Amino acid sequence: MELLNDEYFMREALKQAELAFEKDEVPVGAVVVINNKIIARAHNQVELLNDSTAHAEILALTSAYQSLGAKYLPEATLYVTLEPCLMCCGAIYWGKIGRIVYGASDEKNGYRKFISSPEGGGREGAPFHPKAELVKGILENDCAFLMRSFFKNKR
Numbered sequence: 001m002e003l004l005n006d007e008y009f010m011r012e013a014l015k016q017a018e019l020a021f022e023k024d025e026v027p028v029g030a031v032v033v034i035n036n037k038i039i040a041r042a043h044n045q046v047e048l049l050n051d052s053t054a055h056a057e058i059l060a061l062t063s064a065y066q067s068l069g070a071k072y073l074p075e076a077t078l079y080v081t082l083e084p085c086l087m088c089c090g091a092i093y094w095g096k097i098g099r100i101v102y103g104a105s106d107e108k109n110g111y112r113k114f115i116s117s118p119e120g121g122g123r124e125g126a127p128f129h130p131k132a133e134l135v136k137g138i139l140e141n142d143c144a145f146l147m148r149s150f151f152k153n154k155r
Contacts (some may be wrong), residue, residue: 010143016041
Protein backbone atom coordinates (compact mmCIF):
# COMPACT_ATOMS: atom_id res chain seq x y z
CA MET A 1 0.00 0.00 0.00
CA GLU A 2 1.26 3.45 -0.88
CA LEU A 3 2.15 5.74 2.00
CA LEU A 4 -0.50 8.41 2.51
CA ASN A 5 1.59 11.55 2.85
CA ASP A 6 1.71 15.03 1.33
CA GLU A 7 3.19 13.73 -1.93
CA TYR A 8 0.48 11.07 -2.24
CA PHE A 9 -2.32 13.61 -1.83
CA MET A 10 -0.61 16.16 -4.08
CA ARG A 11 -0.47 13.47 -6.78
CA GLU A 12 -4.24 13.14 -6.37
CA ALA A 13 -4.57 16.91 -6.80
CA LEU A 14 -2.34 16.66 -9.89
CA LYS A 15 -4.76 14.10 -11.36
CA GLN A 16 -7.47 16.74 -11.01
CA ALA A 17 -5.21 19.34 -12.65
CA GLU A 18 -4.64 16.94 -15.54
CA LEU A 19 -8.43 16.65 -15.99
CA ALA A 20 -8.60 20.43 -16.20
CA PHE A 21 -5.75 20.43 -18.75
CA GLU A 22 -7.64 17.90 -20.90
CA LYS A 23 -10.72 20.15 -20.80
CA ASP A 24 -8.71 23.23 -21.81
CA GLU A 25 -9.06 24.75 -18.34
CA VAL A 26 -6.09 26.27 -16.50
CA PRO A 27 -4.68 23.08 -14.95
CA VAL A 28 -5.22 23.52 -11.23
CA GLY A 29 -6.46 20.67 -9.09
CA ALA A 30 -7.40 20.38 -5.44
CA VAL A 31 -8.35 17.72 -2.93
CA VAL A 32 -9.65 18.07 0.62
CA VAL A 33 -8.43 15.45 3.09
CA ILE A 34 -9.62 14.59 6.59
CA ASN A 35 -8.12 11.70 8.57
CA ASN A 36 -6.11 10.50 5.56
CA LYS A 37 -9.27 10.24 3.45
CA ILE A 38 -10.10 12.38 0.42
CA ILE A 39 -13.54 13.87 1.00
CA ALA A 40 -13.63 16.19 -2.03
CA ARG A 41 -11.86 16.61 -5.36
CA ALA A 42 -12.10 19.38 -7.93
CA HIS A 43 -10.36 21.13 -10.77
CA ASN A 44 -10.76 24.52 -12.38
CA GLN A 45 -14.04 24.89 -14.26
CA VAL A 46 -13.92 28.58 -15.10
CA GLU A 47 -14.47 27.99 -18.84
CA LEU A 48 -17.08 25.25 -18.47
CA LEU A 49 -19.21 27.19 -16.01
CA ASN A 50 -18.39 30.62 -17.49
CA ASP A 51 -17.63 31.67 -13.91
CA SER A 52 -14.42 33.42 -12.89
CA THR A 53 -14.86 32.11 -9.32
CA ALA A 54 -14.94 28.42 -10.33
CA HIS A 55 -11.40 27.75 -9.11
CA ALA A 56 -10.39 24.28 -7.98
CA GLU A 57 -10.08 25.34 -4.34
CA ILE A 58 -13.55 26.92 -4.21
CA LEU A 59 -15.19 23.92 -5.87
CA ALA A 60 -13.38 21.41 -3.65
CA LEU A 61 -14.28 23.31 -0.47
CA THR A 62 -17.93 23.64 -1.51
CA SER A 63 -18.08 19.91 -2.17
CA ALA A 64 -16.45 19.15 1.20
CA TYR A 65 -18.85 21.41 3.10
CA GLN A 66 -21.84 19.80 1.43
CA SER A 67 -20.65 16.23 1.95
CA LEU A 68 -20.01 16.85 5.66
CA GLY A 69 -22.84 19.30 6.32
CA ALA A 70 -20.33 21.72 7.86
CA LYS A 71 -19.25 25.27 7.10
CA TYR A 72 -15.87 25.03 8.85
CA LEU A 73 -13.16 22.42 8.32
CA PRO A 74 -10.44 23.04 10.91
CA GLU A 75 -9.42 19.38 10.78
CA ALA A 76 -9.03 19.37 6.98
CA THR A 77 -6.00 19.68 4.74
CA LEU A 78 -6.45 21.33 1.36
CA TYR A 79 -3.98 20.18 -1.29
CA VAL A 80 -3.80 22.42 -4.34
CA THR A 81 -1.35 22.27 -7.22
CA LEU A 82 -0.87 26.05 -7.47
CA GLU A 83 -0.41 28.81 -4.91
CA PRO A 84 -3.91 30.10 -4.14
CA CYS A 85 -5.06 33.49 -5.37
CA LEU A 86 -6.45 36.07 -2.95
CA MET A 87 -10.05 35.03 -3.65
CA CYS A 88 -9.29 31.44 -2.77
CA CYS A 89 -7.32 32.55 0.29
CA GLY A 90 -10.45 34.30 1.51
CA ALA A 91 -12.49 31.13 1.08
CA ILE A 92 -9.80 29.07 2.80
CA TYR A 93 -9.63 31.59 5.65
CA TRP A 94 -13.40 31.68 6.22
CA GLY A 95 -13.61 27.90 6.10
CA LYS A 96 -11.01 27.73 8.89
CA ILE A 97 -9.08 25.12 6.92
CA GLY A 98 -6.46 23.70 9.29
CA ARG A 99 -3.72 22.99 6.80
CA ILE A 100 -2.94 24.21 3.30
CA VAL A 101 -0.44 22.42 1.06
CA TYR A 102 0.39 23.75 -2.37
CA GLY A 103 2.73 22.75 -5.15
CA ALA A 104 3.90 25.46 -7.53
CA SER A 105 4.25 29.14 -6.75
CA ASP A 106 2.25 31.62 -8.82
CA GLU A 107 4.22 34.85 -9.12
CA LYS A 108 1.63 36.40 -11.44
CA ASN A 109 -1.61 35.73 -9.55
CA GLY A 110 -0.71 34.02 -6.26
CA TYR A 111 -1.58 35.60 -2.94
CA ARG A 112 2.03 36.48 -2.10
CA LYS A 113 2.09 39.04 -4.92
CA PHE A 114 -0.58 41.06 -3.14
CA ILE A 115 0.60 41.09 0.47
CA SER A 116 3.07 43.50 2.01
CA SER A 117 5.94 41.05 2.42
CA PRO A 118 6.89 37.75 0.78
CA GLU A 119 5.73 35.80 3.82
CA GLY A 120 2.43 37.42 4.61
CA GLY A 121 2.92 40.74 6.29
CA GLY A 122 5.43 39.33 8.73
CA ARG A 123 3.38 36.26 9.71
CA GLU A 124 4.17 32.96 8.00
CA GLY A 125 0.95 31.57 6.56
CA ALA A 126 -0.95 34.86 6.14
CA PRO A 127 -3.54 35.46 4.70
CA PHE A 128 -4.79 32.11 5.95
CA HIS A 129 -6.47 31.50 9.28
CA PRO A 130 -4.06 32.18 12.17
CA LYS A 131 -4.23 28.54 13.32
CA ALA A 132 -3.62 27.16 9.83
CA GLU A 133 -0.41 25.40 8.89
CA LEU A 134 1.07 26.20 5.47
CA VAL A 135 3.29 23.86 3.45
CA LYS A 136 4.71 25.01 0.11
CA GLY A 137 6.50 23.31 -2.75
CA ILE A 138 5.20 19.73 -2.58
CA LEU A 139 5.82 18.20 -6.04
CA GLU A 140 6.53 21.77 -7.14
CA ASN A 141 8.30 20.76 -10.36
CA ASP A 142 5.48 18.45 -11.49
CA CYS A 143 2.86 21.09 -10.74
CA ALA A 144 4.83 23.84 -12.50
CA PHE A 145 5.55 21.64 -15.53
CA LEU A 146 1.84 21.03 -16.11
CA MET A 147 1.13 24.76 -15.89
CA ARG A 148 4.01 25.67 -18.24
CA SER A 149 2.88 23.02 -20.73
CA PHE A 150 -0.65 24.40 -20.74
CA PHE A 151 0.42 27.97 -21.44
CA LYS A 152 3.07 26.90 -23.95
CA ASN A 153 0.29 25.26 -25.96
CA LYS A 154 -1.71 28.52 -25.78
CA ARG A 155 1.02 30.70 -27.23
